[in-house]
Amino acid sequence: MTTAAGYFDRKPNAGVRPGIAHLQADPPSPHTPQRTFSSTLSSPSLSYRAEEEILVFELGARHLSVGIAGENHPRCRLEFGPEDSRRVGDYRPYYPEYQDRPRKRKRDYRWGEDHELWRMDLRGVDLGLVEDKIERAVREAFTKYLLLDSKNKRLVLVLPSLLPHLLLSSVLTTVFVNFQTPSITLFASPTANVVAAGCRAGLVVDIGWDETVITAVYDFREIKVLRTARAMKVVTKHMAELLKEHEDPSAAGTDGPESSGNQEEQLPFQLSFDSRYFEFAEEVTMRTAWCPMEPEGAGQQSNDTSPAEKKKDPSEPAETKAPDTASIPSPLPPRKTLQIPFTKLAEPVEKGLLALGTNIHNLDHEEQPLPQLMYATLLALPPDVRAVCMSRLIITGGGSNIAGLKSRLVYELTSLIEKRGWNPVQRRVARKVAENPKLGKPRGGPETMLEPQVEDEITQKLEKEKLKRATVEVGGEVRGVETLGAWAGGSLVASLKVKGVVEIERDTFLAHGLAGAKRESEMVAATQRMSLGARTALGEKNAWTLGNWA
Amino acid sequence: MTVNALEIPDHPTRPFILSCGYCNWTSQEIGVQLDKVGQMSAQMSNIFNRSLRETPGRPTNAPEPTLDLSRPDNPGTVFANLKAFLKTQLNDHHPDNPLLTPSGDINYSSPTALARIMSLYTNLGSGYGKRSTQKPTTMRESSSLEEGLCLTSLNTDMDAITKLRNEGYPCTTSPSQRAGQLHIPCAFTSDLRPIPMLLRTKRAKRCRACRHILVKPEAKIESTRYRIRLLARNYIPTVHTKPLHQAPTQTPLDLNNIPPLQTSQFLLSLRNPLFDPIVVTLATPNRTPGRRGHKVTILCPQFDIGANADKWDEALSSASAIQQRTGRSTQRFGDPRLEYVGQEGKVAEAGKVWEKGRNWTSVVLEVGIVDVDAGDEGEEWGSEDEDVLELPVFVRVEWEAEVEERGKEGGKEKRELAYWVVLGLGRVGKLEGTVGS
Known part of the structure; x- marks a missing residue:
């Protein structure tokens, strides 16, 4: 019954998926494809089919998604956690009273470390352990979910676009050495997200675990990247604080941010949590954290044109009759059901990602709230690129699943643009310029700069021709575009036999490691020389580059 | 859950439904009917991933107003649309190998393809051998739902918040439920779908250093014995x-x-x-x-x-x-x-x-x-x-x-x-x- 289903599910795709042997270059002459029989035991059709499959891996700070190119979702998504590092035969977590025992208490900066594969700050990272974790996860993916032999499978690896070379090197070494992969193609996750959204450009807001990365992508190239520490880790911390407060109201007096008197938001660096709280807080964050679609009181202030405004009225009656508290059963020792006001559950997100209740001038460079950072990224772009990017806001990452967050970010960005225009100068000076008529009016958005041209027949005809093939550019308005995620982007690109910039062959990598990579400009020069007819050295043939990651 | 045939008198092929003997739930309640008894997962994914363009009654050429695009119910459809769109774009803009069929395979079996291959040798410089000289245009991005574009809609968020507010914690999925569901957004239990059973295989193991086979089970399915079995305890003290x-x-x-x-x-x-x-x-x-x-x-x-x-x-x-x-x-x-x-x-x-x-x-x-136990009181509790x-x-x-x-x-x-x-x-x-x- 269902057991055979997974196999048959996979089979029809094999016909659609193109053979990869033909994609590398145009063959000089047509030839019969060679079937290689890897072993006498497997049937030829099986080995032929197996050869075609390209595997797609997406690796992040906390998960590994593995699947086959051309499918719409990964076969498995593996997470890393402290339970993985148990000794063989250690069945303690199954003891009935195990949950009640106090566990390791982490200092705040190490909170959640057990659940992470790596940190960008490599000082505390044991690279050997990272390699072992990756190896185990990949092996589990192969033996349990893919049921494939890893040999002779090309691999597409979707990685964050900024990764320390040490980490990159250990990832590649692990996969090449332990899984006999012939070649690995690297894709950057922002670009993969843009592909999965069906765009060529966009502002990718990846709300990850450790940091939120905002990348402006134009024509599949990353042109501006800004980061902030406001990501899911901070939200989870705030959530843990909230839960603690409601679980034990007496403790709130000492640690709770409310009681501290000042309205300044404080990242809870003074608190250290039992790591059991981590799992609980994360579960609650995943399940019930939400974000109001517009800030409190915004409905009264802006009486027109706000996009959320139109939608607000129909849901109003539903909200009034809804229960005001959410009851959340706590798995931790007292095991009581926490009664938390529903509006309170939005606080961790608003505080953590949007820095609500904080004076923005007091924030450090690396903890800017998301809307401000999105605005700053757009501001740094040339106006035409900005016009394209601002109407393709691609919000992705683990945090994008929070209900209401996408709309809120779009709302906040719109109101920021309305308030400031595209003027890099802010506050007092900007006001002075605006008040002084001699200094001219501030520059408007890009749409005001593009004057409609006088139309004639020939231009119209040309335009029509162009429209058939070229992009219908939507620009100048703030608009969110949904993406299927970085994995799906990698899967799409791999299934369309697009050749990646960074393709690493096993033999060349194992010979020199990352040091063997050429610069991208050298690669281009090499191909140009070849086109001129001059024979280049044999070594150039399998030269490879690290592209973005160099 | 068991598979039962539906008793519909005038139906030529009797459809099947899933039913639970414990709680009397049937898949008819959510409108799922199956054509066959076997291949459950494939049938399910067909039901859920049916492409939009295949849906009857939908005009395929009616242009969608751009602003009304919102996410349809499942990303599988979006993915299929997007893939089809990108494929046509790539084919249009990169006049690729003429020997490839639209699906991307070399087709040796059809006579026309063979004729084309032969024409490569006979008249070089004309026909398929010639590359187009015009400047390659860039491929455009998708602009409609049929092409895989979907916009962030306020309704989705609004619905999610309302549902969360009304139904509360129990209607959301737990982390273990989410781990099994890889079609991405499944915040609520109503989004959960049946997942296929994982298959198991017999596998040989090799030494990671010298690739020597260490363990190889017998190929027969019923057999639990090994053809090769080299255990470390026979070699190391x-x-x-x-x-x-x-x-x-x-x-x-x-x-x-x-x-x-x-x-x-x-x-x-x-x-x-x-x-x-x-x-x-x-x-x-x-x-x-x-x-x-x-x-x-x-x-x-x-x-x-x-x-x-x-x-x-x-x-x-x-x-x-x-x-x-x-x-x-x-x-x-x-x-x-x-x-x-x-x-x-x-x-x-x-x-x-x-x-x-x-x-x-x-x-x-x-x-x-x-x-x-010595030292650092209150610093960290010792790990277990x-x-x-x-x-x-x-x-x-x-x-x-x-x-x-x-x-x-x-x-x-x-x-x-x-x-x-x-x-x-x-x-x-x-x-x-x-x-x-």
Whole structure:
């Protein structure tokens, strides 16, 4: 019954998926494809089919998604956690009273470390352990979910676009050495997200675990990247604080941010949590954290044109009759059901990602709230690129699943643009310029700069021709575009036999490691020389580059 | 859940539904009907991933107003649309290999394709051999739902918030439920879908260094036997530890409660599984890794172990005194009997083997145990295994194996094997008489 289903599910795709042997270059002459029989035991059709499959891996700070190119979702998504590092035969977590025992208490900066594969700050990272974790996860993916032999499978690896070379090197070494992969193609996750959204450009807001990365992508190239520490880790911390407060109201007096008197938001660096709280807080964050679609009181202030405004009225009656508290059963020792006001559950997100209740001038460079950072990224772009990017806001990452967050970010960005225009100068000076008529009016958005041209027949005809093939550019308005995620982007690109910039062959990598990579400009020069007819050295043939990651 | 046929009189093919015998739920309630009994997962994914363009009754050429795009119910449809769109774009803009069929495979079977291949040779420079000279235009991005674009809609968020507010915590999915559901957004239990059972295979295992096959099961499905099965325990020495006491009267050491701030001695015995005598070299860091380094000394780090030859060979050939002793000691390997210093005149002395048998040797190991609970109050609670006493030991084994050449007796070849092991000795107890914890 269902057991055979997974196999048959996979089979029809094999016909659609193109053979990869033909994609590398145009063959000089047509030839019969060679079937290689890897072993006498497997049937030829099986080995032929197996050869075609390209595997797609997406690796992040906390998960590994593995699947086959051309499918719409990964076969498995593996997470890393402290339970993985148990000794063989250690069945303690199954003891009935195990949950009640106090566990390791982490200092705040190490909170959640057990659940992470790596940190960008490599000082505390044991690279050997990272390699072992990756190896185990990949092996589990192969033996349990893919049921494939890893040999002779090309691999597409979707990685964050900024990764320390040490980490990159250990990832590649692990996969090449332990899984006999012939070649690995690297894709950057922002670009993969843009592909999965069906765009060529966009502002990718990846709300990850450790940091939120905002990348402006134009024509599949990353042109501006800004980061902030406001990501899911901070939200989870705030959530843990909230839960603690409601679980034990007496403790709130000492640690709770409310009681501290000042309205300044404080990242809870003074608190250290039992790591059991981590799992609980994360579960609650995943399940019930939400974000109001517009800030409190915004409905009264802006009486027109706000996009959320139109939608607000129909849901109003539903909200009034809804229960005001959410009851959340706590798995931790007292095991009581926490009664938390529903509006309170939005606080961790608003505080953590949007820095609500904080004076923005007091924030450090690396903890800017998301809307401000999105605005700053757009501001740094040339106006035409900005016009394209601002109407393709691609919000992705683990945090994008929070209900209401996408709309809120779009709302906040719109109101920021309305308030400031595209003027890099802010506050007092900007006001002075605006008040002084001699200094001219501030520059408007890009749409005001593009004057409609006088139309004639020939231009119209040309335009029509162009429209058939070229992009219908939507620009100048703030608009969110949904993406299927970085994995799906990698899967799409791999299934369309697009050749990646960074393709690493096993033999060349194992010979020199990352040091063997050429610069991208050298690669281009090499191909140009070849086109001129001059024979280049044999070594150039399998030269490879690290592209973005160099 | 069982599959039942629906009783519809006038229906030519009777559709099937899933039903639960426990709660009387049927899949008819959510409108799921199946055509076949088997291939459940494939049928399910067909039902859920049916492409939009295949849906009857939807005009395919009606242009969508751009602003009304919102996410349809499942990303599978979006993915299929997007893939189809990108494929057509790539084909339009990169006049690719003319031999490829639209699906991307080389089609040798069709006569037209063959004719095209042949025309490549006959008239070069015309027809398919010629590349278009015009400047390649960039491919455009998708602009409608049919092409895989969907916009962030306020309704989705609004619905999600309302649902969360009305139905609360129980309607959301737990992390374990989400882990099984890989179609991405499944915040609510109503989004959950049946997942296919994972299949299992028999697999061979290879050595990661030399790719030699270590384990290979028989190909027959019913059989549980192995064709090749090389186990490590047949090649590397077995390590065994037990406490060594200072006097026969001493109370036996409780390995779950080893007293801290003392030096304890242990007997470390290695048994040789090979048929050649071996030389063993042990090494260990002088402090164990971790926050608390216990001080470790192996009193005799290098020693020989005899071959795992036939018991009787040695018994018959050796002198009677040795025979008597080794015979008795062999039985004692792994025996929980109390061992103590001074027993039969033996002393724990640096550079000396404690006891030696036919194919085993024991040496003494000294561990200076540190107090695990000391210091940093309130800094961190100790991790749950902070008190475990474990020693990493590097074992290097050398022996001379006989090389069999074809036809005649070959010479001897020196072989070497080296690996790390971790010896778990027990748990360090609390210091008696300390106040508070």
